[in-house]
Amino acid sequence: MADVLKKVPVREQEPKVRATNFEEVCLGYNQEEAMEEASRCINCKNAKCVSGCPVAIDIPGFIKEVKEGNIEEAYKVIGKASALPAICGRVCPQESQCEGKCIRGIKGEPVSIGKLERFVADYALEHDIKPVGAESTNGHKVAVIGSGPSGLTCAGDLAKMGYEVTVFEALHELGGVLVYGIPEFRLPKQKVVAKEIEKVKELGVKFETNVVIGKSTTIDQLIEEEGFEAVFIGSGAGLPMFMGIPGENANGVFSANEYLTRSNLMKAFDESYDTPIVGGKKVAVVGGGNVAMDAARTALRLGAEVHIVYRRSEAELPARVEEVHHAKEEGVIFDLLTNPKEIFVDDKGNVKGMKVIKMELGEPDASGRRRPVEVPGSEYEIEVDTVIMSLGTSPNPLISSTTKGLETNRWKCIVADEEFGKTSKEGVYAGGDAVTGAATVILAMGAGKAGAHGIDEYLKNK
Amino acid sequence: MYKILKAEKLADKIILMDVLAPRVAKHCQPGQFVIVKMDDKGERIPLTICDYDREAGTITIVFQEVGASTTKMADLKEGDAFRDFVGPLGCASEFVNEDMEELKKKKMLFVAGGVGAAPVYPQVKWLHEHGIDADVILGAKTKDMVILEKELEAVAGNLYVTTDDGSYCRFGMGSTGIEDLVTKEGKQYDVCVAIGPMIMMKFVCMLTKKLELPTIVSMNPIMVDGTGMCGACRLQVGDEIKFACVDGPEFDGHLVDFDQAMKRSQMYKTEEGRAMLKLTEGDTHHGGCGNCGGDN
Numbered sequence: 001m002a003d004v005l006k007k008v009p010v011r012e013q014e015p016k017v018r019a020t021n022f023e024e025v026c027l028g029y030n031q032e033e034a035m036e037e038a039s040r041c042i043n044c045k046n047a048k049c050v051s052g053c054p055v056a057i058d059i060p061g062f063i064k065e066v067k068e069g070n071i072e073e074a075y076k077v078i079g080k081a082s083a084l085p086a087i088c089g090r091v092c093p094q095e096s097q098c099e100g101k102c103i104r105g106i107k108g109e110p111v112s113i114g115k116l117e118r119f120v121a122d123y124a125l126e127h128d129i130k131p132v133g134a135e136s137t138n139g140h141k142v143a144v145i146g147s148g149p150s151g152l153t154c155a156g157d158l159a160k161m162g163y164e165v166t167v168f169e170a171l172h173e174l175g176g177v178l179v180y181g182i183p184e185f186r187l188p189k190q191k192v193v194a195k196e197i198e199k200v201k202e203l204g205v206k207f208e209t210n211v212v213i214g215k216s217t218t219i220d221q222l223i224e225e226e227g228f229e230a231v232f233i234g235s236g237a238g239l240p241m242f243m244g245i246p247g248e249n250a251n252g253v254f255s256a257n258e259y260l261t262r263s264n265l266m267k268a269f270d271e272s273y274d275t276p277i278v279g280g281k282k283v284a285v286v287g288g289g290n291v292a293m294d295a296a297r298t299a300l301r302l303g304a305e306v307h308i309v310y311r312r313s314e315a316e317l318p319a320r321v322e323e324v325h326h327a328k329e330e331g332v333i334f335d336l337l338t339n340p341k342e343i344f345v346d347d348k349g350n351v352k353g354m355k356v357i358k359m360e361l362g363e364p365d366a367s368g369r370r371r372p373v374e375v376p377g378s379e380y381e382i383e384v385d386t387v388i389m390s391l392g393t394s395p396n397p398l399i400s401s402t403t404k405g406l407e408t409n410r411w412k413c414i415v416a417d418e419e420f421g422k423t424s425k426e427g428v429y430a431g432g433d434a435v436t437g438a439a440t441v442i443l444a445m446g447a448g449k450a451g452a453h454g455i456d457e458y459l460k461n462k
Numbered sequence: 463m464y465k466i467l468k469a470e471k472l473a474d475k476i477i478l479m480d481v482l483a484p485r486v487a488k489h490c491q492p493g494q495f496v497i498v499k500m501d502d503k504g505e506r507i508p509l510t511i512c513d514y515d516r517e518a519g520t521i522t523i524v525f526q527e528v529g530a531s532t533t534k535m536a537d538l539k540e541g542d543a544f545r546d547f548v549g550p551l552g553c554a555s556e557f558v559n560e561d562m563e564e565l566k567k568k569k570m571l572f573v574a575g576g577v578g579a580a581p582v583y584p585q586v587k588w589l590h591e592h593g594i595d596a597d598v599i600l601g602a603k604t605k606d607m608v609i610l611e612k613e614l615e616a617v618a619g620n621l622y623v624t625t626d627d628g629s630y631c632r633f634g635m636g637s638t639g640i641e642d643l644v645t646k647e648g649k650q651y652d653v654c655v656a657i658g659p660m661i662m663m664k665f666v667c668m669l670t671k672k673l674e675l676p677t678i679v680s681m682n683p684i685m686v687d688g689t690g691m692c693g694a695c696r697l698q699v700g701d702e703i704k705f706a707c708v709d710g711p712e713f714d715g716h717l718v719d720f721d722q723a724m725k726r727s728q729m730y731k732t733e734e735g736r737a738m739l740k741l742t743e744g745d746t747h748h749g750g751c752g753n754c755g756g757d758n
Contacts, residue, residue, distance in 0.1 A: 170689050172499055172506070172546040180691070210548035212689055215494075216485045239705060240693040249698055249722055251729040258692035266505070266686065274505045274531050275686075276730045349725030396690045398708065 005108025008037040010115050015329040019300055022184045022269055024191075025326055026090070026115075031071070034119040038066040040104060041111045048101035049113060054446030055153075057081040059098055059113055066116055075124040078117060079131055083156035083200060084149065084445065086125055086192045089118025091182060092442045093320045125195045133203040134162040140459050143168060143228040145213045145399070148176020149441045150234035150432030152200050153448030154455075158232075159203035161456055166228075168211040173265060176236050177433075177441070180265035181257070183294050185301070186323075189264075214398035219406075219428060229462070230427045230455045233414060234448060237433035238396030242389055243286070247343030252278060252351035256287070256295040256390035263298050280304045280386030284354055286340055287390030288312065290440075293323040295388045296332045304386065306332045311339040311359050311372040337361070337372065341379060343387055353383050392438050403428070413437055420454025421447055429454050464498075464547035467520060469540050472609040473602075475527040476577060477536050478512070484519030486511075486549045492585040493555030493680070493712055496521060497688045499546035500538070505531045508685045508707075510581035510657075511550065512610075521549075524580035524609070551688045552711045555585055555655075556678070562592065570596040571643070571651040571675075572618075573636040573666055575658020576603070579610045581680055582657050587617045595619030597649070599639040601658070605630035637665045644673055651675055656715060660727065664720035671716050679715035681706045683727060698722050 011027040012018075018025050029037065041063040049059045058077050065074035078085045094100070094114035102110030123129075140163050144155045147169040155165045173179050178193045187193060201207065213219060213235070222228045240255030242248050259277070262268040266275035279302035285295050288310035300306045308327070310317065313336050317324055328334070337359040344353040358378035361370035395412045407415045407424035414423060414430045421429040431447025433439055468480040486496060490511055497506045513522035527533045538544075557565055570589065574582040579600055589596050598618040602608040603626045615621050624632035624639045632639060636658065643649045654677040656666040663679045670677040683706050686692040690708035697704050698719035704710060 170548070171687060172548070180687075210546050211485060212548060212551065215550055216489060216548070239690050239708070242693070242696075242703065249696060249703070249726065251726060255693040258686055258694045261686050261692050267503070273503045278729070349722070349728070396708070398690065 003108075004040060005104075007040075007109045007112040007115075008033050010112070015326075015331070018185065019330040022301055024188050025185050028122060029115055029119045031069070031119075031123075034066055034116055035069060037112050037116060038063045041067070042103065044103055048103065049098040049111075052097040052099075052101040053081075054097070054442050055081045055449055057098075057117070062120060063111065063113070063116060066120060071120055071123045072127070072129055074120045075129055076132070078120060082445065083131070083153050084196050085117050086121035086196050087149070087178060087187060088442055088445070089114050089116075089121055090187050090192070091440075093440060095321050097442070122192075125192070130202055131156075131199050132160070134160055136162060137164050137204065138162040140164065140230075141166070141228045142230045142232065142455055142459075143222045143226075144232045144234060145219075146170075146176055146234040146236055146432070146434075147174040147197070147207060148178060148234060148236050148432065148444065150444035150448035150451070151176065151232065152197065153445040154232045154234060154431070154452045155205045156200045156203055157449055157452035158455060159200070159205045161452070163456075163459075164206075165204070166206045166208060168213055169207065169209045170212040170235075171265065172209055174207055174209065176234075180261045181291065181294070182441075183260065183264055183298050185297065186294065212398065214402040219399065219403045219425075223427065230429065230459055232421070232448070232451045232455060233399060233423070233428065233430035233434055234432045234444065234451070235396065235399055235434045237393040237438045239394050240389065241391045241394055243340060243391065245340060245342055247345050247351070248389070250343055250345040250351045251349045252280070252385055253343060253387045253389065254278075256285070256291045256388050257393070259295050259388050260291070260298065263302075269298070269302060277302065278386060280384075282384045283307070283386040283388060284309050284335075284340075284382065284384045285388045285390055286310075287392075288317040288319060289390060289392070290319045290323055292388075292390035293319045293327050293332075295390055297327055297330060299386070299388065300330055300332060307335050307382070307384070308332055309335045309338050309340060309356060311337065312369065313337055313361060316369050335382075339372070339374070340387075344381070351385055351387055353381050354387060355379055355381050393433075395434065395437070399434070411437060418447075419450060420457065421451035422454050422458075427458065429458075463543040463545060465543045466538055466540055469538060469542075472524065473607045475536070476524065476607070476609055477527070478522060478524045479538070480520045480522050481544060481547055482519055483521050483547045483549070486521050486547065487514045487516050487519045490514050490521065490550035491554030491558050492588045493558065493581070494550035494552050495581075495688075495711060496523065496547060496549030497551060497685070498523070498535075498544050498548075500531065500535055501545050504534075504545070506546075506686060506688065507531055507535070508551070508682065508688055510680070510682070512580035512583055513587070514584070521547075524577055526577045548688070552707060553709070555712055557585075558588065565592075566594055568652040569650060570594070571640070571649075571654045572596055572598045573601065573640060573654060573656040573658070574598065574614075575601045575636050575656075575662040576607065577609070578656075578658030578662070578680075579614065582655070583610055583613055583617075585655065586614060590617035597643070597651070598622070599624060599636055599643070601625070601636040601639065601662070603627065635665070636662055637669045640666065640669055640673070640675075644675070653678065655679075660720055660724050663715060663718075664724075667715040667718070667720070677715040678712050679718060680711045681713060681718065681723065682711065683723060684729060
């Protein structure tokens with residue numbers, strides 16, 4: 001009998017092997033392992049894990065089914081709350097959500113809820129278990145803008161209620177950040193994302209790609225000319241931020257968005273695709289979030305020596321613990337308490353190095369984290385040929401600037417209430433990064449659920 | 463899929479196509495652009511809109527074969543289709559939203575270099591349809607490379623064609639044309655719009671700065687998504703960093719850092735060169751370029 005205080009270990013690709021390929025790192029549980037891990041759940045009456053889940057999955061409920069080997073039943077339990085479990089099982093920050101609240105975690109390791117969810121969802125994908133849709137449509141048309149996590153969730157929930165939903169996507173592929181942002185080795189595109197989207201299609205949701213709302217058409221036109229009675233905006237985050245230091249426009253300086261979009265959406269890592277990417281020999285990734293880890297591990301797989309340059313210490317890294325752990329295992333070097341000052345450029349306009357300065361932690365700032373301050377005179381140079389800026393994004397103005405009566409806040413994010421995603425414009429709801437600024441997949445899904453609920457209430461009472 | 467209704471060679475390596483894209487055709491304005499993707503594995507390529515027919519739902523694009531992707535694209539024929547065609551992207555030309563009375567008082571000069579004639583055409587046409595006749599300098603390397611001459615003639619006030627080698631009409635580049643008109647012939651202009659290769663726009667701007675003639679340029683930097691997400695198209699414009707895809711593509715030419723923009727446009731030169739070699743050499747390409755180490 002295994003140690004009940006510890007998680008059943010999950011199989012992974014060896015770090016040395018996976019650092020050279022784009023195959024998925026984590027291999028997941030098999031049924032035997034899943035059932036053993038499920039048996040660690042003590043099925044709390046007042047389960048704290050559920051309150052830690054932004055979409056409130058009945059966690060003890062599905063784990064109970066896994067324990068008994070009823071995987072299809074387990075999938076149905078999850079399906080009541082989440083449309084994208086194979087994705088969430090892979091990319092949710094479980095340690096700060098469900099697993100962070102697990103009673104098992106007090107004395108030992110929490111139940112591996114994320115890996116169990118993933119197992120159940122993958123089982124459903126493999127065995128082609130269909131989600132349960134509405135019996136008939138109610139004739140009301142709803143438009144969803146963006147096919148990322150919030151849009152897919154909102155569309156799926158509305159379709160289950162009987163609405164006729166059309167999702168408009170600006171890019172040529174469906175999935176939003178799930179396809180352009182998160183790398184293949186963390187979230188396989190064909191095996192997982194495309195199949196989960198297929199399930200949303202099976203619910204009756206229609207999709208139209210290559211439509212940029214605000215340009216190809218507007219929200220007002222969708223309502224006035226195309227007969228949509230309500231709209232959900234899940235258009236995601238926006239324009240990448242840069243530091244504003246000298247040399248930042250040099251060749252070889254990329255936003256993490258660009259780097260990841262080239263590799264993930266355009267598949268530049270695969271020679272048979274036409275889009276190029278600069279692999280780099282020595283790469284500095286500036287930032288410490290999940291996106292920074294994704295960019296670093298992508299550059300590593302393209303053959304570079306990779307440094308994460310982050311101005312705070314390891315404890316403040318905003319990335320998921322698993323991502324930091326994986327990045328280290330694979331050989332990413334962490335230059336912590338370090339901040340760029342200038343990028344050096346050669347006469348052809350290419351990056352040839354970067355001046356950085358040492359930092360130390362001072363008093364806590366507004367975010368509650370200790371503010372990093374420069375250590376005077378501690379500048380030094382590092383030799384790099386590629387710099388990837390992963391500093392977050394600012395909202396894209398395409399929708400807010402073309403929709404009459406849609407209020408934004410001082411950060412230019414769309415204003416929407418948390419409970420229903422209601423905006424200042426009648427019939428228009430919003431959620432995800434377009435409202436909150438860059439956050440996580442699961443929070444966006446939670447907002448998509450809230451929006452679906454809000455739209456349902458609105459149209460029922462109209 | 464977006465069907466190609468017409469494909470026509472305008473000059474050596476310059477192709478015109480009419481593509482069925484009703485959503486784009488319904489909303490596009492002069493100054494905007496589209497992004498096309500040929501097939502599953504293709505790049506996203508930004509192209510200027512040369513004309514549009516709102517009724518028929520078609521967009522006319524004009525492009526030059528410059529790299530592997532555009533060379534492949536040139537092989538598409540009538541009846542073929544693009545996998546993806548998205549737009550209109552970017553902002554409309556400033557004059558589209560200007561007060562009509564104010565606009566009518568202005569004397570505008572357009573300078574089109576090479577395929578730059580394509581994005582200039584819908585602007586001049588729009589002005590013509592609104593009762594404003596703008597002068598146009600249409601420049602090309604040589605006689606055979608002059609495109610859209612007849613079309614521009616029909617909508618421009620005065621059309622001045624000039625060739626770098628003097629093989630047709632006037633002799634010299636676009637900037638020479640401006641100098642001739644303004645300094646020698648004493649023409650007065652309030653605004654100049656210059657669209658063409660970056661080097662041509664740079665020289666036009668150096669001249670118009672001297673002439674104190676406000677100049678708008680249309681930038682076509684490397685792009686990926688074209689919707690403001692990736693930042694690949696960033697440019698230094700005065701003190702600010704601007705994204706050509708959402709802030710542009712048109713900017714005050716006197717503020718654009720052309721040298722930096724030109725360097726940035728060279729970023730993938732080697733990668734592009736390799737892709738081109740692979741395309742032309744096909745199965746026989748086994749790393750003969752000495753750069754890529756072959757496909758293994």
